[in-house]
Amino acid sequence: MHVAADIEGWDAIAEHRTGTAGDLATAHWLADTIRAAGAEPRLDMFPFRRRVLRECAVEVDRRRADGVPLFDGGLTDEAGVTCPLTRIDGAGRGIVVTTSSPGGTSTEVSRARNGTFRAVIAGSKPPEGVPGLTLLNAPDYVRPFGPPVLQVATHDVDWLDAAAEVHSVARLVAHATIENTEACNVLTRVPGRDPHAAPLVIMTPRSSWWTSTAERGGGIAVWLACIRHFADNPGRCDVLFTANTGHELGHVGLERYMARHPRLATGARAWIHLGANFAAADCHHAGTRLAAGIRYQASPDLFAMGLETLEAFGISPAMIVPTDVRPGGEAQNVFDAGGSYLSLLGKNPWFHHPDDRWPETIDLEKTETICRAVIQIARTLADA
Numbered sequence: 001m002h003v004a005a006d007i008e009g010w011d012a013i014a015e016h017r018t019g020t021a022g023d024l025a026t027a028h029w030l031a032d033t034i035r036a037a038g039a040e041p042r043l044d045m046f047p048f049r050r051r052v053l054r055e056c057a058v059e060v061d062r063r064r065a066d067g068v069p070l071f072d073g074g075l076t077d078e079a080g081v082t083c084p085l086t087r088i089d090g091a092g093r094g095i096v097v098t099t100s101s102p103g104g105t106s107t108e109v110s111r112a113r114n115g116t117f118r119a120v121i122a123g124s125k126p127p128e129g130v131p132g133l134t135l136l137n138a139p140d141y142v143r144p145f146g147p148p149v150l151q152v153a154t155h156d157v158d159w160l161d162a163a164a165e166v167h168s169v170a171r172l173v174a175h176a177t178i179e180n181t182e183a184c185n186v187l188t189r190v191p192g193r194d195p196h197a198a199p200l201v202i203m204t205p206r207s208s209w210w211t212s213t214a215e216r217g218g219g220i221a222v223w224l225a226c227i228r229h230f231a232d233n234p235g236r237c238d239v240l241f242t243a244n245t246g247h248e249l250g251h252v253g254l255e256r257y258m259a260r261h262p263r264l265a266t267g268a269r270a271w272i273h274l275g276a277n278f279a280a281a282d283c284h285h286a287g288t289r290l291a292a293g294i295r296y297q298a299s300p301d302l303f304a305m306g307l308e309t310l311e312a313f314g315i316s317p318a319m320i321v322p323t324d325v326r327p328g329g330e331a332q333n334v335f336d337a338g339g340s341y342l343s344l345l346g347k348n349p350w351f352h353h354p355d356d357r358w359p360e361t362i363d364l365e366k367t368e369t370i371c372r373a374v375i376q377i378a379r380t381l382a383d384a
Helices: 003-011 021-036 107-113 154-165 213-232 252-260 300-312 331-337 364-382
Strands: 042-060 063-069 081-087 095-100 119-124 149-152 169-190 200-205 239-244 270-274 283-285 288-290 293-298 341-347
Touching: 003 021, 003 213, 003 364, 021 042, 021 169, 021 213, 042 149, 042 154, 042 252, 063 154, 081 154, 095 107, 095 154, 107 119, 107 149, 119 154, 119 169, 149 154, 149 169, 169 213, 169 252, 200 213, 200 252, 200 364, 213 239, 213 270, 213 364, 239 252, 252 331, 270 331, 270 364, 293 300, 300 341, 300 364, 331 341, 341 364
Parallel strands: 081 095, 095 119, 119 149, 200 239, 200 270, 270 341
Antiparallel strands: 042 063, 042 169, 063 149, 081 169, 169 239, 283 288, 293 341
């Protein structure tokens, strides 16, 4: 199998943030890999307005913490905001200090954004992850709201908390400029034997905050493996492949794809979503084992088949999402549209962390097993 080589190829491109040079390099690398597999790639380019970060930091009494602003929050100019720090239960229009976790929407950050504060400092405190600078996604990227939110690393949380207790004056800068550029999805189609059969769609996100190798590399590797399989062994139906940019920014790439192919939402035989983190290894940090795990999501019509296939390959999901619960990741777009889906995600101790890199964060044996299972699931669906 090509799993290790594909994950190494992903990791060799250091930046995968939407609309960046690294994002475009990833698109061309995927296109070359698809072509080598015997399929014909297509880059679907679309206009994109990206935030280019300038100075982003907070200073208190000549001590400084650099950070990254929330991409769907407000921004400052070069001068920034200067006023006292406060806590989340404080009053007034100061700069509030709170914490955030990359695993989902932070309740305290949401509360602060909807308050009267002039700016927010969100310290990274992943509950079951590696300390550092871990970022929140920006689901409202195209409709940003609220005050500037500066995300800072774990090691800055305690001293900023202490400064907020005594209402020290801080200067916060979250300055970025907006650049008109292009982003793209990477697409290919492998024709089936019956042109009248409803197609199967296999999708994976291809953008992230950092290199994000365990977060994204597994999905990319399995996606490419499915292309190779069907290029050599066509199914009864067409198989449509899309690797979408904009995952961290409200799934803008998938929204683009679904808008351009509106009949696929419910007209596809099924959607297979190869989501985040299922390639991740367990991590030992500060004497504690931080376990990775697989999360399984599927619509009622595919639930039993997918789970039985995984179990036949010795894969036991750590979490199984009930069919009536809105799934995570891009599968939620298909769920919202009423389509059939089967989705794999996972838990990653390095989730949204700059140190998520090959080979330390990857469980290669697990990923290769998942790859075989997904190919079998896709084969079953493509021949139905």
